[in-house]
Amino acid sequence: MKPKYIFCTGGVVSSVGKGLTVAAIGRILKARGLKVAIQKLDPYLNVDPGTMSPYQHGEVFVTADGAETDLDLGHYERFVDENVSRLSNVTAGQVYLTVIEKERKGDYLGGTIQVVPHITNEIKRCIKLVAKRTDADIVIVEVGGTAGDIESLPFLEALRQLRTELTRRDSLYVHVTFLPHIGATDELKTKPTQHSVRELRGIGIQPNVIIARTDHPVNDDIINKIALFCDVDESAVIPLETADNIYAVPLMIEATGLGDYILDRFKLQAGAPDLHEWRQIVSRSRRVKEKLRIGIVGKYVELHDAYMSVKESIIHAAIHLDNDAQIKWIHSGDLEKGRASNALLELDGILVPGGFGYRGIEGKIAAARFARENSVPYLGLCLGMQVMCIEFARNVLGLEDANSSEFDVSTAHPVIDLMLEQRAITDMGGTMRLGEYPCELMPGSLAANAYQRSAVNERHRHRFEFNNDYRDHFDRRGVCFSGLSPDGVLVEIAELQDHPFMLGCQFHPEFLSRPNRPHPLFSTFVRASAAFRDAKAQMQGTLHSGVESGDLS
Ligand code: GLN
DSSP states (O other): OOOEEEEEEEOSOSOSOHHHHHHHHHHHHHTTTOOEEEEEEEOSSSSSGGGSOHHHHOOOEEOTTOOEEOTHHHHHHHHHOSOOOGGGEEEHHHHHHHHHHHHHHTTTTTOOOOIIIIIHHHHHHHHHHHHHHHTOSEEEEEEOSOTTOSTTHHHHHHHHHHHHHSOGGGEEEEEEEEOOEETTTTEEOOHHHHHHHHHHHHHTOOOSEEEEEESSOOOHHHHHHHHHHHTOOGGGEEEEEOOSSGGGHHHHHHHHTHHHHHHHHHTOOOOOOOOHHHHHHHHHHHSOOEEEEEEEEESOTTSGGGGHHHHHHHHHHHHHTTEEEEEEEEEHHHHHTTSSHHHHHTOSEEEEOOOOSSTTHHHHHHHHHHHHHTTOOEEEETHHHHHHHHHHHHHTSOOTTOEETTTOTTOSOEEEEEOGGGTTOOOOTTOSEEEEEEEEEOTTSHHHHHHTSSEEEEEEEESEEEOGGGHHHHHHTTEEEEEEOTTSOSEEEEEESSSSSEEEESSOGGGTOBTTBOOHHHHHHHHHHHHHHHHHHHHTSOOOOOOOGGGOO
């Protein structure tokens, strides 16, 4: 069967949850037994977001095949529950790079290289490649940014060209807009949506479906008005109110009838939607239950998007253990200055996520020390494992200036050091140890018990690793290296023996957690945190703070 394409653009403003909406559409189509692939086209000129600041871009999502991609791909994997590949994120930077490299090789035989047709052809090639490689029934293609952005024009032009190349039954254009609310008159306004559709039409695209995001209920008058002014069927104007729970979005979209509308338009036969498991997740997450306070200690905590998959993984694990995860965002810089140390006292579990660069490191080390000394469950992800080892070296092994050579190149004790194969690398883009690698687990360890397996595959993104010169020393004092690369060379998991749950992994388990299948390390961490909370309640808070600003020399 020829693949069908859903092209999804945004209008009016950004940050209305277009990526989530697309992921949710993917879910309701998959629920009908269709094979769905999703792709994000990002109009910026970076080749990938790997070198961008989390302040600019949020989390970098790593695919199994080692691509550093947009965080929307995380939503796609969590909602559709299919692994995407590097083909699912195309940036203008990649497109231009490919075209210019071909030009340098002389592939264009003396032609003048232009945005149309060369750049647009390359964009269309990338879109069709996803369909070919995944053998999907439906490919959903999301264009980043909003209609009217200068840099998205070549992408929209490519979509316009595809409209004529594909038949009417093979393509559908969805435009996601926003309805602002005027408080004084208590009205929702459709004018920005009308303007945004006019902008698209100017480019030659007439949307078939309009998803109107809003924070307020939408009445029929508004729907009729959008349908009339934007020339879209009334049944294809889909109001989508902000949800209290992102996992409810597929159910909300299903309830609008959009799934059947899409199938009808494509003349596709498919089964009735099976959203049973999904409904269970949502109703379970809404049940009233005990609060569990998990602290995420990072340097970008004011921007929660920087830790998107970590946050969602905690939520998944908590839902399945009938706990209400209350995420406490703790700035590692504040801990360094001794300002947030009281916040640690309130926590039931501490998580130190991945990160780069020295800023805030001493605060993360202080958090690891607090967790170790006070038996607070601790999960360290990538950098979080590295700071756990630095803290142990400094305060248990007595190696006072122990550090990572990432933060202090002249430290006498580089317990974390640059990986051998990274030493000659000078380019920053796409050169880390990236993607899925196998890891063997030590029988009887916390990790092996959590996974209930002897070997796993996990996704990586790092340049530094545990320095094997220190393995015996750590081992003798109670650190178990419970996960190793199959050749035994790379430490992938370290855990403390004399602690209820203090575990760090060099990989990023957060990329594998799904709402219907929480990751075993997160589940075990959340379970340990709930046990710690319950024990603490019994002991009536005899805990004392180990973090004083004076400790942070
Ligand atoms: N900066 C560390 C490294 O490169 C950790 C990376 C991370 O946390 N993703 O090894």
